[in-house]
Amino acid sequence: MKNIIEKTNSKENILKLLKNNVQWTLLFISVLVFSLIFPNFFTSRNLINILRNSAMIGTVSVGMIFAMIAGTFDLSVGTTMGLATVIIIKMHPQTLLQSIVAILVVLAIGALIGLINGVVVGKWRESSIITTIGMQYVILGITLIYTQGKHVWADNFYPGLEFIGKGRLGNLPFPIIIFIIIGLLGQLILNNTRFGRHLYAVGGNVNASELSGINVYWTRIIAYMFSGISAAVAGVMIATRTQNVDPSFGFGQETDVLTGVLLGGVSLYGGKGSIIGTFAGVLFLYVVTNAMTLSGIPYQWQLIIKGTLFITAVAVSVNWEKRG
Amino acid sequence: MNNNPKVIIEMENISKHYPGVVALDNVNLAFYKPEIHALAGKNGAGKSTLIKILGGAVLPDSGKISINGREIFLNSPQSSIKQGISIINQELMLVPELSVVENILLGQFPTKGANFFDWSTAEKKVDRILSTLGLEIDPKTKVKKLSVAQMQIIEIAKALSRDSQIIVMDEPTSSLPIREVENLLNIVRKLKEEGRTVIYITHKLNEIFEITDRITVLRDGKKIVTLETENTDEREVVNHMVGQNEPILHHKHTVGKSDDPVLEVRNVSLKNKLSDISFTLHKGEILGIAGLLGSGRTELLQAIYGYYPILSGHIYVDGNMVNQPSVRKMIKEGIVLAPEDRKLQGLILSMNILDNINLANQNSIFRKKGAELNAANQMKNDMNIVTSSLKSLVSSLSGGNQQKIVLSKWMVTNPKIILLDEPTRGIDISSKYEIYRLIQKQAEKGVAFIVVSSEFSELLQICDRILVLSQGGVSEEGNADDFNEESLFLHASGLDTPKVRI
Numbered sequence: 001m002k003n004i005i006e007k008t009n010s011k012e013n014i015l016k017l018l019k020n021n022v023q024w025t026l027l028f029i030s031v032l033v034f035s036l037i038f039p040n041f042f043t044s045r046n047l048i049n050i051l052r053n054s055a056m057i058g059t060v061s062v063g064m065i066f067a068m069i070a071g072t073f074d075l076s077v078g079t080t081m082g083l084a085t086v087i088i089i090k091m092h093p094q095t096l097l098q099s100i101v102a103i104l105v106v107l108a109i110g111a112l113i114g115l116i117n118g119v120v121v122g123k124w125r126e127s128s129i130i131t132t133i134g135m136q137y138v139i140l141g142i143t144l145i146y147t148q149g150k151h152v153w154a155d156n157f158y159p160g161l162e163f164i165g166k167g168r169l170g171n172l173p174f175p176i177i178i179f180i181i182i183g184l185l186g187q188l189i190l191n192n193t194r195f196g197r198h199l200y201a202v203g204g205n206v207n208a209s210e211l212s213g214i215n216v217y218w219t220r221i222i223a224y225m226f227s228g229i230s231a232a233v234a235g236v237m238i239a240t241r242t243q244n245v246d247p248s249f250g251f252g253q254e255t256d257v258l259t260g261v262l263l264g265g266v267s268l269y270g271g272k273g274s275i276i277g278t279f280a281g282v283l284f285l286y287v288v289t290n291a292m293t294l295s296g297i298p299y300q301w302q303l304i305i306k307g308t309l310f311i312t313a314v315a316v317s318v319n320w321e322k323r324g
Numbered sequence: 325m326n327n328n329p330k331v332i333i334e335m336e337n338i339s340k341h342y343p344g345v346v347a348l349d350n351v352n353l354a355f356y357k358p359e360i361h362a363l364a365g366k367n368g369a370g371k372s373t374l375i376k377i378l379g380g381a382v383l384p385d386s387g388k389i390s391i392n393g394r395e396i397f398l399n400s401p402q403s404s405i406k407q408g409i410s411i412i413n414q415e416l417m418l419v420p421e422l423s424v425v426e427n428i429l430l431g432q433f434p435t436k437g438a439n440f441f442d443w444s445t446a447e448k449k450v451d452r453i454l455s456t457l458g459l460e461i462d463p464k465t466k467v468k469k470l471s472v473a474q475m476q477i478i479e480i481a482k483a484l485s486r487d488s489q490i491i492v493m494d495e496p497t498s499s500l501p502i503r504e505v506e507n508l509l510n511i512v513r514k515l516k517e518e519g520r521t522v523i524y525i526t527h528k529l530n531e532i533f534e535i536t537d538r539i540t541v542l543r544d545g546k547k548i549v550t551l552e553t554e555n556t557d558e559r560e561v562v563n564h565m566v567g568q569n570e571p572i573l574h575h576k577h578t579v580g581k582s583d584d585p586v587l588e589v590r591n592v593s594l595k596n597k598l599s600d601i602s603f604t605l606h607k608g609e610i611l612g613i614a615g616l617l618g619s620g621r622t623e624l625l626q627a628i629y630g631y632y633p634i635l636s637g638h639i640y641v642d643g644n645m646v647n648q649p650s651v652r653k654m655i656k657e658g659i660v661l662a663p664e665d666r667k668l669q670g671l672i673l674s675m676n677i678l679d680n681i682n683l684a685n686q687n688s689i690f691r692k693k694g695a696e697l698n699a700a701n702q703m704k705n706d707m708n709i710v711t712s713s714l715k716s717l718v719s720s721l722s723g724g725n726q727q728k729i730v731l732s733k734w735m736v737t738n739p740k741i742i743l744l745d746e747p748t749r750g751i752d753i754s755s756k757y758e759i760y761r762l763i764q765k766q767a768e769k770g771v772a773f774i775v776v777s778s779e780f781s782e783l784l785q786i787c788d789r790i791l792v793l794s795q796g797g798v799s800e801e802g803n804a805d806d807f808n809e810e811s812l813f814l815h816a817s818g819l820d821t822p823k824v825r826i
Contacts (some may be wrong), residue, residue, distance in 0.1 A: 097542075164742045196688035201683055204672035211631065211669050212733065213655040271674040 063230025071270025082250020084235025110232030118221030153244030165241025203270025724755025
């Protein structure tokens with residue numbers, strides 16, 4: 001009798017382990033399969049390429065999960081990233097001082113957008129989906145006014161600034177290092193600070209949080225500010241790497257972020273999620289994208305596959321939530 | 325009794341068990357046609373399970389139900405409606421954005437032609453029903469624009485539109501203003517005159533004696549007795565409800581209680597709930613608040629906690645008035661609340677035990693994980709929390725252990741005043757006594773308590789002093805020793821001096 005109990009327990013434990021790390025399982029299986037199918041896939045060049053591509057969206061994801069753990073959405077991250085990119089390119093910094101000013105300006109703008117999102121959602125109890133979709137268009141409009149609707153580009157920046165997007169430490173592109181640092185910082189905040197506990201509490205149960213004396217309003221505002229700031233950081237990375245973008249760049253990218261985040265196990269309803277899961281979710285998304293490019297699947301079909309992946313991520317997330 | 329009433333619905337040997345609880349134990353009951361039949365009993369007596377079985381929402385474990393002598397099976401709300409049974413719940417089931425006609429005929433709207441709504445037939449039908457109920461409103465009015473009393477009548481109209489012969493009403497007057505109650509009672513009388521059976525559940529004894537023909541008392545899932553209303557009185561009913569052999573461990577708790585006031589409530593009024601409430605709580609004192617459902621007892625606790633808005637009046641802590649009370653201000657003053665609904669208001673179910681216990685005790689920006697672990701371990705020992713790991717989710721714990729987590733969360737903050745709303749609702753007997761002991765131990769250390777409970781025996785057992793709320797005010801106040809369960813019931817239902825029925 002005791003044996004049976006122990007057996008079911010160990011079976012349950014394995015299932016639990018798999019369930020808790022399903023993102024990583026998925027990631028390893030996909031890497032394995034694609035390595036067998038595409039000879040060019042498992043090369044250090046391609047793998048680093050995947051990592052570098054996921055660094056941008058990954059950085060945005062770190063901020064977005066703050067908002068999502070607190071039980072709110074932030075769909076304005078795509079255009080926030082776009083605005084930050086455009087501002088850096090148009091400011092065209094040529095000295096260290098100009099570079100620092102430019103970075104501070106876009107970080108402040110990201111924080112301001114988050115502040116506005118948080119106040120509107122918190123004060124008027126507005127649906128966060130609606131608020132941040134609205135904000136997305138407002139930011140896009142501002143970006144288009146700022147660029148007069150024209151493509152923006154810059155020939156060269158102050159070399160130190162350019163290093164952010166183009167530099168390498170050893171063999172590793174610098175954006176990957178920034179992503180890892182931001183991720184570690186996020187992990188530190190989520191797990192080791194009072195604010196981190198409050199985020200999970202507010203997302204888990206607003207009423208109980210309020211009755212426990214947690215400032216729900218400010219917790220959500222600060223979560224949104226982190227989201228805006230990390231989108232701005234991603235904007236700096238992209239501006240200094242590509243040095244030229246379309247004025248509507250960023251619009252639509254929030255879907256990629258959301259797909260990665262949901263694949264990473266962050267709850268649609270708040271209260272659950274981790275950096276490490278999100279990391280795997282975003283990597284998985286980019287592994288699939290990369291494999292599609294290698295296979296030569298036309299862009300139209302890539303969109304269909306991505307959309308399907310997004311819907312699946314939502315469905316699986318909702319389903320798990322129901323089963324607890 | 326009216327001219328030869330005959331049995332319309334009979335319930336035989338009905339039992340229902342939930343894990344750890346016997347909700348109904350071999351209940352035998354018969355309802356006549358026509359009659360108004362009261363179901364009386366304390367919370368947890370089994371009334372609501374009985375209603376749910378009649379409504380097809382819950383299947384009994386065993387037993388037989390028959391209508392007009394024919395056995396029936398109620399396995400869904402639809403099957404129960406088909407048998408002519410309508411349940412009117414305390415929380416009304418109306419669609420606010422739809423009109424009166426649409427609500428009354430919801431699910432049975434008349435159609436014509438290719439399935440189009442037949443509005444004129446519908447309105448005629450509804451007009452006829454509403455006029456028998458004496459409600460003069462335009463059937464096209466949206467339900468959200470009606471008063472609660474009118475909505476209540478719409479629910480009755482819904483039952484009549486299905487020609488239900490058995491109408492069950494659960495606390496129909498609990499949210500009605502006093503002047504509307506009489507009108508509703510008249511309608512209930514009329515339902516009986518038309519030959520229907522009304523099963524009437526209420527805490528208010530005066531209503532029971534005003535309109536019912538018979539009274540069935542349930543206690544702890546058992547049917548105690550069915551009485552003819554004419555031949556009994558309030559005292560007898562309350563005696564049956566309370567029972568004679570309640571284990572009353574009357575304590576004489578005088579050790580911690582002192583004369584130093586820690587909390588003064590002065591002339592506090594809450595919108596539509598309470599007016600001009602004043603009382604004083606002393607250091608080490610356990611004050612009970614007794615009141616029926618809807619008496620404003622929960623709102624009063626929440627107002628003291630800074631959560632429910634105060635219309636007028638003031639709250640003083642240690643002699644100092646608190647300006648614009650808020651939850652965080654009150655926590656800083658050392659006042660904490662363990663709310664009525666553990667799962668919705670007390671716990672973060674998606675977080676583990678450790679995090680829940682330390683939720684309110686985060687004083688620095690960075691977490692002190694060692695201190696958190698120590699606090700949780702100490703609480704686990706002090707409160708006897710049964711769990712394999714502090715990392716388990718609180719959702720996996722029993723009700724009793726969950727309540728201990730809510731209390732632990734506050735104990736680590738060293739509060740001065742603890743407000744408890746239904747501290748032992750739905751928890752097992754041993755946890756219950758553990759919580760009583762905790763309350764006494766803390767009171768001896770000087771912590772003051774205000775306890776709200778619908779279990780009056782609980783208040784008598786643990787409190788030093790009891791305040792009775794009724795009809796928006798304090799109707800009685802005194803030492804716990806000067807009350808018994810019966811007198812608390814009478815005061816709380818607004819029947820201070822039991823009337824003699826002639």
